[in-house]
Amino acid sequence: MAVLAAGALVWGLAAGPAFADNIRDQQWALQAYKATSDVWPISQGDGVTVAVIDTGVDPDQQDLIGQILPGADFSGDQTDGRVDNDGHGTGMASLIAGHGHGDQAGVMGLAPKAKVLPVRVSLESVGDVQAGPDFRFPDALRYAVDHGAKVINMSFAGSMRTSPDDRAAVAYAVAHDVVMVAGAGNLGSVVSYPAAFPGVVAVGAIDRQGNIWDHSNYGPELTLAAPGVGIYSAGNKSTTDYRYATGTSDATAYVSAIAALVRSKYPALSAGQVIRRMITSAAAPPDHSKVPNDHYGYGIASPSKSLAPNPAVDNGPKDNPLLSRVESQGAPDTSSPVVVPQAAGGGSGGGTPGWLYGAGGGVLVLVVLGVVFLLRRAGRRPEPAPAAYPLPPQQSYPPQHPYQPQQYQHPQPPQYPDRPQYPDHPQYPEHPRDPRA
Template sequence: MSFTRTLRAVGGAVVAGALLFSAAPTALADEIRDAQWPLKAFDAESVWKESTGKGVTVAVIDDPIFGSHPDLKGNVLPGKNFIDGGRGDNGSGEDHGTAMASLIAGHGHGAGNADGVRGLAPDVKILPVGRPALGVGVDNTGLAEWIRYAVDQDASIINMSIAPSFLSSDDKRALAYAAQKDVLVVAGAGNDGEGKLSPLAANPGVVSVGAVDKSGKAWKKSNYGSQMMLSAPGVEITSASAARSDYPYRRADGTSDSTAYVSAAAALLRSKFPDLSAGQIANRLVKSAGLPPGEKGLKLPDPHYGYGFIRPFKALTADIPAGSKSGPLKASDPQAGAEGSGGTASGASGNSSQDASEKSEGLGTGAIVGIAVGVLVVVGIIAIVVIRQKKNGRNGPPPGGPGGFGGPGGPGFAPQQPGPYQQAGPYQQQPSAPSFPSAPPNQPPRQ
């Protein structure tokens, strides 16, 4: 499997028309916005009253981005192209990076920016980190460098809609570096329909994302596994292309697109709640997530949905305790095997294993002695309690109050609210996207 494999499958539905940005009929421009069913499902107009992502930078590690696209112009920083060492915002040959950027930070164009693609976080700045294009035969070489560059350029979120076939020790150290610097890393599960996430998505500390369709159901080609954390729209997604004169937009399926939507939702939260850590941002996404009708009884995290699909409005407005700094993110272990263990979420308090910086500090001799003494004291207390309970002929309640850790008085997730993306109501069945002109035969599906 090539390292540069992207997580997007183009379904042959590409919007054609060289005159779209100038003399094209208004109806065609309207179709582009109307086809963005996730914005309707998210109730984006209500979302944008709470946050537009202003002041947040999202790094997109992908194809170089066409920063002059009318729907992106002004929102794309120069960045860096690691193919030739130049800028990362002048891409024009490959569509994938431009598409991901548009789903995150597209602002549309025309009167009132009512035409074209609009992203979920339209005021975000995109840091393009251009990597080698699909099919050039490279493997993991460069991933660690790209991650570190994004972190050092002050990105607070890194979107990686790519599926490396393995992670090197250097890659894992770079991911741990991002965690140490409080950068949220979001990656797609993969598009093979297999019960195994990509090594990047499965790495501890990474927010792993699966794809769902308009009904909220898991997409049949979305990879799944115990490390899944969240899901988001990834079927029939309209986005910007690299704005070649004859193909300014495209529609596709894939966990690439769902990853971009999760990154955008995280950016909205980082803008509104700047004092929350990356783990606490992930915690808000997890605690506000929803499930489709008929799936409310699933044990979470579910291999296909994780904790559910994102609901940005609820994430922005619900009363959700901040929880621990690490939230549902497990510490990234740079020395772990290539597969790693998953970043599954903990209880409502957000407790998880130590982060990388804490883990490396170790314990001094005095601390070890203190712990040993404490253990002896606790053992003694437990023995006394057990003896007294036997004398009284009864047993105490389970820890965490009546009902155990998930019962009243103990930690646990709030009950799932009805509806998928919006604050209330069922997952809206949006009208089918318009039938766009088909791509020419020389436009193969992206994998």
């Protein structure tokens, strides 16, 4: 399975002391969410581990010191995941669990007391961050599950059809009560994998007015929207570096942080109930369009409303409400179910073996050729063989590169005066709705 990262950046943004001190003021998502008054007095993510499957995380970045646990490296290097030569993973970690520094300076994550488990994978920076040939998604996902992550952030997206092992790893995480959150993608096309997998929270990006970003992928899998336009986060060029980004990567990190806040406040809830809290409390789109829909999903993720009392959800079903949704890119042949091992452990096994699919495909080809031969002998034109699973229209696929960390080149960041003025926080009206069954 191949992949891209999900949030667009201007790399190596200069970050002198004065600039760094202004970063907190530019975190409009925290202002819109009223994090200081409405969120952090209730929960800050204490006791929750969030795995960040990405380019690694720099533990020495000034806003992340003490937040990064030893993790793993599936990129081929011998590290514990606490190395980041790209900056994308460090940025995502800071939006989740950054604690800033000094007096109101630096990046603050939405769940500043959560811990980050870095799971480094083969993502290379060539314009956009793109997966290398040895991208080991099943191994990375299973490692995160087996090492205590209750939330897994996947700020990358892919355009290629997935393997049985990929699908089995997602099923493994669902079976082990983990909330998985992934970026929908940045191509303005169908929702990409792994966000498109049933059970995964697929996230789109909005601007500070609550409008969906033009390049945010969309489709029936879209679950929630979150801030993803003009986002500052920690960088990797130095311990004081910062990044300016637009993309569904950043929106994904904010939704992962909301899941961590809920899991911290309500540790007895299942992953499915945490997801239900987020989707039933989502704010209505600013255009008041009916939800769920292909662009906003159930609406705009709200940390304060996700944390509010919700006995209907807390006393309701525990299963993941996203397991039964459709996949717009076409689900695999359901006649060969994926078998998920119940014992925890690393490695990429767990699905129906690939050779079994190959053998079955070979038999099918022989049968079809035999039928064609007999029909031609009878002087009739054979009907085309049906596809093993429904395929989407060719034009619906993104360009054929593998997984894309959802990167998008953002214009130059705005210049701020000495005392910048900010618009009023966007207010999203409540829009109650039933959770997806």
